[in-house]
Amino acid sequence: MAVRPGRRKGVHRFRTAIGALVVALTAGAAVALPAAPADAAGSGAKVVYLTFDDGPSTAYTPKVLNVLARYGVHATFFEIGENVSAHPSVTSQVARQGHSVQNHSWSHPDLRRLSASSVNSQVTKTDRAIRAQTGRTPSCLRPPYGGVNASVRSRAAALGKQVVLWSVDPQDWARPGAGAIESRVLRNVRPGSVILMHDGGGDRSQTVAALPTIISTLKARGYSFGVLCR
Ligand SMILES: [Zn+2]
Known part of the structure; x- marks a missing residue:
């Protein structure tokens, strides 16, 4: 899960449409994000979205939750169904603490390489596992x-899912050091940014260590923290 193809560091542009944010990544994938909360709808609203992928993990998810609770902010967790199945109580804890739990597939394949029925199974099994813990x-x-193409998009839409990528990627999964994770986020963040980090899939101690500085600096800059997908 730590191996990621492609480079997704650069964001060429983003713009705020009415109630929706469209993000154009270097790879050329333009993805409509879900409608932003009302307080983010106006242009220039200083809201950012923390997102955590590849959990839940018994080692790191509770540590991420502790930091978020300490600062009183909420985040969006894109969880892998297999991990939900292995650690269901961690998923229910994430939801109980007011965070959004969303679908990151069952076993983390590149959905572009799968048949329609395999994509359906990856998504619906994960839905069931998450729903059992979060309601x-x-x-x-x-x-x-971030593997999207026209067929992944249409298959997701047929399952009633909005596809959500990100606009700021500090590549925390590669463990560049907590300081690098902090500076990559803080250098690139803009109003409306969706920040990609990881609470599962490997040693995430650097991510946990970077979080307090990221959150406290963004707060000092006047940002608030929004939750996606609900
Ligand atoms: Zn992932």
């Missing part, structure tokens, strides 16, 4: 590796 069916899908 809510995810409304969003983040395809592993």
